[in-house]
Amino acid sequence: MLCSPSLAVAWQPSSPKFEQRDPDAVHFRKHLDRIAQAADPADAEAIAGWMLPHRDDQQVVYFLSSEPPTASPLTTLRQKRAENLLRHAAAAAEADDLQLGYRMFWQAAREDSRNPNVLRALGLPADGEVPITIRPGRNADRQLNWPARSYLQVLTPHFMIDARCDRDQAIELAQRLERVYWVWTQVFYPLWENRGSIQQTLRGQGRFESRINRHRVVLFANRQEYIDTLSKETPGIERSTGFYSNHAKITFLYAGADADLKTQYHELTHQLIGEASRMRVSPDVGLPSDFWVVEGIASYMESLYLHDSYATVGGWESSRLQFARYRVRGLGESMPLQRLVGLGRDAVQQSPDIASWYSYAAAYSHLLMDGPHREAFLEYVRSVYEQPAKSRSLPDVDLADFLNVTSDDVRLLRLGTQLQELCLTNTQVDDAATAALADQRQLTWLDLSRLPLTDAVLAALVRSNPHLDQLSLERTAASDATLAAIPGLLALEELDLTLAPVTDAHIAALAGLEKLETLWLTATQITDASVDVIARLPSLRQVDIQRTAVTPAAIDSLRTARPELTINPLQIVAAP
Numbered sequence: 001m002l003c004s005p006s007l008a009v010a011w012q013p014s015s016p017k018f019e020q021r022d023p024d025a026v027h028f029r030k031h032l033d034r035i036a037q038a039a040d041p042a043d044a045e046a047i048a049g050w051m052l053p054h055r056d057d058q059q060v061v062y063f064l065s066s067e068p069p070t071a072s073p074l075t076t077l078r079q080k081r082a083e084n085l086l087r088h089a090a091a092a093a094e095a096d097d098l099q100l101g102y103r104m105f106w107q108a109a110r111e112d113s114r115n116p117n118v119l120r121a122l123g124l125p126a127d128g129e130v131p132i133t134i135r136p137g138r139n140a141d142r143q144l145n146w147p148a149r150s151y152l153q154v155l156t157p158h159f160m161i162d163a164r165c166d167r168d169q170a171i172e173l174a175q176r177l178e179r180v181y182w183v184w185t186q187v188f189y190p191l192w193e194n195r196g197s198i199q200q201t202l203r204g205q206g207r208f209e210s211r212i213n214r215h216r217v218v219l220f221a222n223r224q225e226y227i228d229t230l231s232k233e234t235p236g237i238e239r240s241t242g243f244y245s246n247h248a249k250i251t252f253l254y255a256g257a258d259a260d261l262k263t264q265y266h267e268l269t270h271q272l273i274g275e276a277s278r279m280r281v282s283p284d285v286g287l288p289s290d291f292w293v294v295e296g297i298a299s300y301m302e303s304l305y306l307h308d309s310y311a312t313v314g315g316w317e318s319s320r321l322q323f324a325r326y327r328v329r330g331l332g333e334s335m336p337l338q339r340l341v342g343l344g345r346d347a348v349q350q351s352p353d354i355a356s357w358y359s360y361a362a363a364y365s366h367l368l369m370d371g372p373h374r375e376a377f378l379e380y381v382r383s384v385y386e387q388p389a390k391s392r393s394l395p396d397v398d399l400a401d402f403l404n405v406t407s408d409d410v411r412l413l414r415l416g417t418q419l420q421e422l423c424l425t426n427t428q429v430d431d432a433a434t435a436a437l438a439d440q441r442q443l444t445w446l447d448l449s450r451l452p453l454t455d456a457v458l459a460a461l462v463r464s465n466p467h468l469d470q471l472s473l474e475r476t477a478a479s480d481a482t483l484a485a486i487p488g489l490l491a492l493e494e495l496d497l498t499l500a501p502v503t504d505a506h507i508a509a510l511a512g513l514e515k516l517e518t519l520w521l522t523a524t525q526i527t528d529a530s531v532d533v534i535a536r537l538p539s540l541r542q543v544d545i546q547r548t549a550v551t552p553a554a555i556d557s558l559r560t561a562r563p564e565l566t567i568n569p570l571q572i573v574a575a576p
Contacts, residue, residue: 031077056370062186063309063310064113165220180268183313279382295348316403329426424448470492477500479501
């Protein structure tokens with residue numbers, strides 16, 4: 001065990017998986033399959049997929065479906081399922097297993113969003129719609145310099161949003177915040193539970209929350225207004241995409257196409273832990289040490305992916321894990337957990353490599369939240385927030401192994417998930433598994449380096465993601481088919497073909513990549529014939545052509561033609 005600078009946390013495996021304690025799951029699955037077999041083929045897949053498969057590396061949490069129920073065999077089955085789940089939730093409450101009961105309640109809410117017991121427990125009207133009140137801001141906001149009636153005030157059960165954007169944008173945020181709130185209560189249940197209220201509600205009496213303090217959010221019209229308004233009081237605000245002020249107890253966000261959902265989830269996690277948990281949060285949290293916990297769990301919540309009636313948190317596909325995987329499995333870096341533990345807030349914020357620190361803080365938080373240590377880790381989190389100076393123990397963990405991805409992992413990617421970053425470098429993914437990635441269309445970064453994929457499979461993945469700005473095919477079989485797909489990547493800024501079977505004929509196909517800034521051709525099969533193509537790439541800033549057949553004379557001519565170009569930036573050291 002690792003020890004931090006003595007509060008003991010018992011690092012024992014968590015209780016059995018929720019799915020293993022669901023007595024009706026097998027029965028429900030059989031009936032679901034029968035309905036799917038009798039359904040129209042266009043609906044059969046969705047019906048069969050209604051019951052979500054379990055994944056060891058990812059949490060599934062539930063909320064009310066936004067779709068109104070329709071009369072059908074599936075609706076009837078789900079209504080019966082909801083009644084059974086509510087009975088099991090009540091039984092769990094009697095057995096004092098309130099967390100299990102709470103999980104069962106929310107699954108019942110997903111199955112039947114109009115169930116009167118569900119609506120009573122949540123304090124919602126009969127139609128199941130979350131009440132949202134919108135009105136002009138009645139008072140001038142001196143802090144923001146907003147005159148009265150110059151902004152909208154949006155009230156939901158858990159949030160008060162002051163918004164300068166249009167009405168639809170404000171409503172969209174309000175609806176999303178309510179979902180995030182209920183997701184947060186399930187993911188971080190031990191940090192906020194009110195045992196008496198939850199037990200009574202699961203028994204069929206009262207509601208989960210009788211008194212609610214709304215959390216304040218400010219939504220600016222756009223990023224520029226966000227910067228202009230906050231820059232005087234918050235130096236460096238231009239480097240952020242939103243933030244939570246612990247002093248003011250306000251989360252500041254902005255609307256528009258460049259608004260970042262991950263930032264919203266991150267900052268709301270800070271806000272809800274500080275304001276909605278039942279912890280006695282110390283003002284010194286993260287100052288002496290363990291700042292990684294404060295930022296790590298907020299970064300973990302960036303992995304939140306909202307579907308219609310459920311959400312996922314965590315998983316190998318999480319954005320932060322792509323960057324950690326690149327560092328650990330791609331570059332061979334490591335940062336021991338003990339090093340993170342010893343760093344306080346000031347040391348982290350002054351670090352010259354804070355991006356690396358965030359990658360590791362997020363990765364270790366994922367490891368502990370998505371594995372068998374979740375319950376113990378949440379107790380560790382509580383101790384960090386309540387008693388920052390206490391020492392704590394941590395389990396021995398293998399981050400490199402955790403960041404590995406197998407073909408089975410890829411096959412379990414949930415339908416409808418659209419990724420923006422995907423790094424599979426040096427993992428165990430084969431050709432067949434990539435079929436699960438066939439519907440990815442929004443990737444901007446794709447790293448397939450060191451994977452044993454065929455040229456045809458590589459080409460298909462590249463071709464289906466035309467918005468890529470960074471592509472790594474180092475040590476792959478990328479050749480004719482893949483290189484033929486690359487000219488369609490008009491936004492591409494960095495391309496790595498190191499040690500790929502690339503020739504002069506392939507390089508000629510790159511001539512139209514007007515935004516390409518970095519090109520790695522180390523140890524490829526190119527010759528002097530490729531130099532003219534390289535020289536004509538208008539945005540190119542650096543290129544590496546070491547260990548190729550390009551002659552010194554050709555390199556000199558390239559330097560003459562493009563004196564601003566950095567050539568051969570890699571420092572290659574010969575093996576001893």
